[in-house]
Amino acid sequence: MLAEICGIDFKKQMVLRIGLAASEDTFCLSQARERLRMKTVIVVHGGAWAIPDMLAEASVAGVKTAARAGDAVLKNGGSAVDAVEKAVRYLEDDPAFDAGHGAVLNINGEVELDSIIMDGKTLATGAVASVRNIANPVSLARAVMQKTDHVMLTDRGASMFAERIGIPVADDLVTELERKDWELSNSYKDGVKTLFNTQWGHDTVGAVALDSLGNVACATSTGGIRNKMVGRVGDTPIIGSGGYADNRSGAVSCTGHGESILKVTLARLILFHMEQGKSATVAADASLQYMGERVKGCGGAIVVSSSGDWAANFTTERMAWASLKENVLHYGLNPKEDFTEMLK
Incomplete structure (x- = not known):
């Protein structure tokens, strides 16, 4: 009614x-x-070693470019795994770095590349070691993670797998400068530690990221150290040493004297400290200090926690690094450096 x-x-x-x-x-x-979407973070490094002045500017420019590339992936809704692969591919394509197109030569004058990538959501991991003719070993490592039941493939087996899935062979990975430097050094008698701590050394690249869904990932790639023995594999492709990622704690990519990093499983050690409540910076510092005291090794690490806390720490003379979070680009080369740029 x-x-x-x-x-x-x-x-x-x-x-x-x-x-x-x-x-x-x-x-x-x-x-x-x-509101629940995480603020994305990406951190990259271009290797912790005695970077000479002639490579300083190119190294900093390279890590900044790689950080922007990874950040663009995250801003477009890409995963942390997508972002670290993209960033590391940029570094592998840059001859200023010892990975891919800038790889150094072993004692026989050959390229041998190692790489790892890890998804913190599932702990899925892929790695390759002693790869000779692949421009972007990080992408081959991801293929191992996603297309096989294994974690690591090496040398001939990795090359056979790459051919089977259509990854092209690259025959132009050695720069003219590297060939000249190799001919000058031409001896391994000083050992990797001595070479590593001089300007004859050369080192790893890597990236860690946190995506908008709260997932973390890491990726690390290297050509090793000049005049290494044939078949030598350092820390880079070894899970827990060259890199590790777990959503329950964070992600780490390591760089430095590979044999020392292997002995202390540096990436996993850093995350162990974070699981005990330490910040990313404190955890990285404590772990690098322990490595120095316990096995006399120097190195560096980039870290991102599952909450977005990040760090870039090293005990070598220099390490080129860059990070991007909320349009603020941080970067540095020398100890205690932290320059910032606001991006649009």
């Missing part, structure tokens, strides 16, 4: 109210999801 008096169609009114409520719920859910 009231509806007839007032001229109100209650069925239409209820439909309208339900529609408005649904719209409000959708809006609130969208806002909640937006």
Whole structure:
């Protein structure tokens, strides 16, 4: 009766109210999801060693470019795994770094590349070692992770797998400068530690990232150290040493004297300290200090926690690094350096 008096169609009114409520719920859910989205982070490094002045500018420029490339992936909704692969591919394509197109030569004058990538969500991991003719071993490592039941492939087996899945062979990985430097050094008699701590050394590249869904990942890639023995594999492709990623703690990519990093499983050691409540910086510092005291090794690490805390620490003369979080680009080369740029 009231509806007839007032001229109100209650069925239409209820439909309208339900529609408005649904719209409000959708809006609130969208806002909640937006609030729950993590602030993305990416950190990259170009190797911890005695970087000579002639490579300093190129090294810093390279890590900044790689950080921007990885950040673009994250901003477009890409995963942490996508971001670290993209960043490391940029570094592998840059001849200023010892990975891919900038790889150093072993004692026989040959390229031998190692790489690892790890997904912190599932602990899925892929790695390759002693690869000779692949420009982007990080992508081959990801293929091992996603297309095989294994974690690591080496040398001939890795090359056979790359051929089977259509990854092209690269015959132009050695620069003219590297060939000249190799001919000058031409001896392993000083050992990797001595070479590593001089400008004859050369080292690893890597990246860690946190994506908007709260997943972390790491990737590390290297050509090793000049004049290494044929078949020598350092820390880079070894899970827990050259890199590790776990959503329950964070992600790490290591760089430095590979034999020392292997002995203390540096990446996993850093995350152990973080699991005990230490910040990324404190955990990295404590672990690098322990490595120095216990096995006399120097190195560096980049770290990101599952909450977005990040660090770039090293005990060598220099390490080129860069990070991007909330459009703020941090970067450095020398100890205690932390320059910033605001990106649009």
